[in-house]
Amino acid sequence: MLRRALSLLALSASVALIATACSPAGQEAAEPATGGTLVYATGDAEPTCLDPHVGGNYPQALISSQYLEPLVGRTADGEITPWLAEDWEVSEDGLTWDLTLREDVTFTDGTPFDAEAVKVNIEHLQDPETASSTGYLAVSKVAEVEVVDETHARFHLSEPDSALLESLSMPWTAIQSPAGIERGMEENCAAPIGTGPFIVEEWVPQQQITLVRNDDYASPGPQGEHEGPAYLDEIVWRFIPDAATRQAALASGEVHVIDNPQPDAIVSAEQGDEIEHIDAPRPGSVNRIELNAGQTPFDDARVREAFIRAADPNPGIESLYLGTVTRSYSPLGSTEPMGVSDESLFGTDPDAANALLDEAGWTERDADGTRMKDGQRLTVRFPVSTNQSVAAEQSLFEQIQANTAAVGFDVQLSPVDLSTWYGALGANEYEAVSAPYTRVGPEVLRVLYHSDGIVPAPSGYFANHAQLSDPELDALLDQASATHDEAARADLYAQAQQRILESFTILPLYDQQNHFLTRGVTGVTTLGTVATPTFVDARLVG
Structure with missing residues (x-):
């Protein structure tokens, strides 16, 4: 058995420094x-439900962190630490995890925190009626939670999951009172009960x-x-x-x-x-524009590359953000230690963009200068959530719209509320989208770019908006997810990131602000x- 138990005491000095730094001068x-x-x-958008198990977006995480707590925590440099679970062990085959729970914790309704509560919460996340997305995907490999005794929960997995602890550290898998859950979704959405x-x-x-x-x-x-x-x-x-x-x-x-x-x-x-x-930049993916490779025109890699060669986001990033962000060339945020960056793939070159579009057959032009092929305009529908995008970002998208128009793209920006935005994605009514995804660790790559992510979760949400379907990439991501050796895991994720970047399905911009x-x-x-x-x-x- 591989044992993993970390002390909170080592964090006290750094925490004290953080607290001091947060006092206005x-x-x-x-x-x-x-x-x-x-x-x-x-x-941020007001949640429609205060239970982060339901759906699973960042506004829910913001508020629920005040009243719900996860099984484990994570330091700023990526190390998993005890929280409601104080110790854990994983079997050599990676299929069994034994968690030792704290004995001195009670939910605010008086219900004891114990292994049965952990079991109920995992089952709640996996229940299709809960309509979970982020939490559902995070625990998708958990086949069963066995109650060994009050302070010991045994997770049986359907396949190895090296990201399990990262997943259990997130607000979307935080532990709630079983009695609170039992009240039903409406009441629990209004006032979830935790240990926070x-x-x-x-x-x-x-x-x-x-x-x-x-x-x-x-x-x-x-x-x-x-x-x-x-x-x-x-x-x-x-x-x-x-x-x-x-x-x-x-x-x-x-x-x-x-x-x-x-x-x-x-x-x-x-x-x-x-x-x-x-x-405090968020972990997971960077802010990026994803190009829908599942339909015309971005099902052609040449057209995707042409868009990226013409987009030229750097001047806008510099002028609009006043030095508060740094351009990224990676699928992962800078807070993720396993991120891989490749600036060479994202140089601006309008001449190359024009040549690629000519090669792809988009050689005609209409009266507005938009390229055409077989009577079809080179249109890119780009819904933008007004609840998720600050004014500077919307202005940046407008600059990218103008830059790509110069080589013949018709980018149709549509500012919409969050509900309408989700609806457009669900109906596949988009060719480009900016949909940052927050989760702990490089496993976000599997969530976002594995072909399984094209299939919607019970909530109806699907995460692979690039609709990238690449068997070789799938194999790398599956192997990384099953690998507990950190060096081997990092190498596999590095290969996966390079393949994602070279697909030209994403235009990285900057960390999630x-x-x-x-x-x-x-x-x-x-x-x-x-x-x-x-x-x-x-x-x-x-």
């Missing part, structure tokens, strides 16, 4: 207070969610600096879609934390001393899993 002399209400303003530092007290749709302190909190994760309950009395989680309105509320002291600030607000915060900036601005509060940190904020150590200042 202009407030160093003020004494942090105990109690009070922290107001958080989010620009806060409890969902009230949700007023389209306005705010009120979270109150869990006075019995006893399971601080790897980022926790102190034992015991949070310092704050409550958090009011407000939904403010407009970035300028969020920024004004922060500047006036109406709110203490905002997410999704515009680049100029980030630059201003870093130049001043009243507002603190937390830069995850910025927070704080004012009047100290001790705000982000989790090393998917970079969601945690307020267990937060205290109001002044």
Whole structure:
């Protein structure tokens, strides 16, 4: 048996440094207070369900990290750490995982946290009625959870899964009270019950969610600096879609934390001393444009390469983001240690783009200059979710639209709400899309680019938007998923990434942006899993 047990004590020094760094410079002399209400303003879409098992998007992760906790945690450098599970062992064949659970944890409804609760949660994720996507895919190789005794859960897998612990560290697989789940989806969506530092007290749709302190909190994760309950009395989680309105509320002291600030607000915060900036890029994929290889015109690799040679995103990235992002040439975010980058594949060359389109038979032009072939225009439908894209990104897409038009593409940008965006993808009504996918570890490559990902999950969502179907790539990803040797795993993922990049199905742009601005509060940190904020150590200042 291969044993894996890590100590939380080694993290204390780095956590202390993070907490110190999050104290605004202009407030160093003020004494942090105990109690009070922290107001958080989010620009992400309001969840339709507060249970992250249902669906599984980032807005759910943001809020649910405050009241639900995962079995394991993860440091910023990618090391898995204990949390609700304090120890684990995996069999030599990789098909059996034994998890030892903490004995001193209770859900906020009084239900004990035990192996039966773990079993119920995995079954909840796998139940088609739950309509899970992210969590469903994360535990797809778990055939059964056996309750050995109260503190020991045995995972039986259908095939080896080297990413299992990474999957179990995510908010979308976090553990909920079995009694809470038993209430049914409607009630559980309104107020999931967990073991976290806060409890969902009230949700007023389209306005705010009120979270109150869990006075019995006893399971601080790897980022926790102190034992015991949070310092704050409550958090009011407000939904403010407009970035300028969020920024004004922060500047006036109406709110203490905002997410999704515009680049100029980030630059201003870093130049001043009243507002603190937390830069916490998400793991998983980079922000990228994916080209739908499953249908015309991008079923032709020459046309995909032509689009990428003409797109020329760098000037827009530099001018629009004011130095707050760095261009990526990798499928994986910079926080992932196994990322592979290849800038040579993404040089701008309009002459080469024109030659490739000529070679592919798109030689005619209509009156607007759009290329044509057999009476069909070179049209690229590009739905853009207004809930997931900041203004700078939308402007970047418009620049790419203009750049590719110069060689004959008609890129039709369609700003739509999140529901309509999901509908367009489900109906295959797109040729290009920007759909960042957040999950822990390089296993995101298998989720996004294995041909299995073209098949929808029970929620109806499918992750392989590039519709890349490559047997050799599938084999590399399957082998990496089954390999526990880290060096061999890294090599397999490196080969897979190179193959993805050379397919010209993606145009990498930059890390998934995850910025927070704080004012009047100290001790705000982000989790090393998917970079969601945690307020267990937060205290109001002044």
